[in-house]
Amino acid sequence: MKILTTNYISCAVKACKSTSLSFPLHFQDAVLVQEEVDFKPEFITNILPRIEWEALKITAVELGFTTLPAQKPEATEEAPLDPQVLKDLHTLLLETQVTEGKLVCANCKHVYNIHQGIANFLLPNHLALPLIMITNF
């Protein structure tokens, strides 16, 4: 699983969606591999608006990447983005993959497993449905 993906997901338990604790999910025992991907600086620039920076910083630190700028980099007319920053982001977001490990919700503590690079968000029955639906059945 790519690191960028974790910026788009939160706990699958419906009751957790509204709490800020359910995002980002927290890595445990993550096994990382690097896979080379063509570096396209403009692409990374276009991804930046789609990133929740505070969450990404948390994820990055959990995985041992400590070089992310404190603030989300922003290009201006006078100052385009620093190529090194873009390259670092490229490495972290697109080239780094978690092949084995766990993602944990800080709210309900549910553990989602990642195996052979594929994260599993299926829930046991009692967590899968909102209460209303369970009682309707």
Next chain:
Amino acid sequence: MPLLPTPDTSHVDYDQIYEPSEDSYLLLDTLSSDSEISFLKERFPTQNAVPIVLEVGTGSGVVLSFLTTNSSTIFGHDSVLTLGIDVSTPANKATNETISRNKPRGHYLDSLTANLVSPLRDGTVDMLVFNPPYVPTSELPILPGEEDAEGGRKLDLLELTYAGGPDGMLTTDRLLDSLEKVLSKDRGVAYILLCAQNKPEAVAERLRSGRYGEEGIRWQVEKVGSSGKKGGWEVLGIWRIWR
């Protein structure tokens, strides 16, 4: 209409994964039709933030791979992120393989094992594609992991690919309920396949009159592709749903 290559899925094990069929090909044809190309190009121009394209129920990965490989024709550029979801982990593995062997141009992120869009954060998806299990059956099959709770009912991954419950709409209705949350507010669009037994006109009417989800959004809905005329009835249709 540009003729784009159909992804190679010859490595996929069709004993547990849905084999690309008329419905899959209708999606490919519709998403690469002149009208949808011009709609998508206008909605997702190059200079804007990258769109996130999610396919739910990827199966072999044939549709998501088609979008990832042909992004420059369909979106006019390769600045797209593609993401897949399926309840079947073998399907997710197949999708990884299908995409990597068909020269992706857009950027493929992952295929996740999940029930519909449950792990996604609100407002993340710009374009959603779903070829659902749409065949009317008396009930839905169990999902992976539910075997015990369901008193020993057996998991059948192939049944999960087609069995849609009453009217074939049980799974699709749940997905339609979640559109208001998962689609991005400014530019979200969904392409959903429905068959004649799903009573598609009635589904479209429910969408237009705000009867899906909790917020009562009145969606714009249009049929943008169809196939399989049977005695004057179109059997399959692709419906575009957007704000």
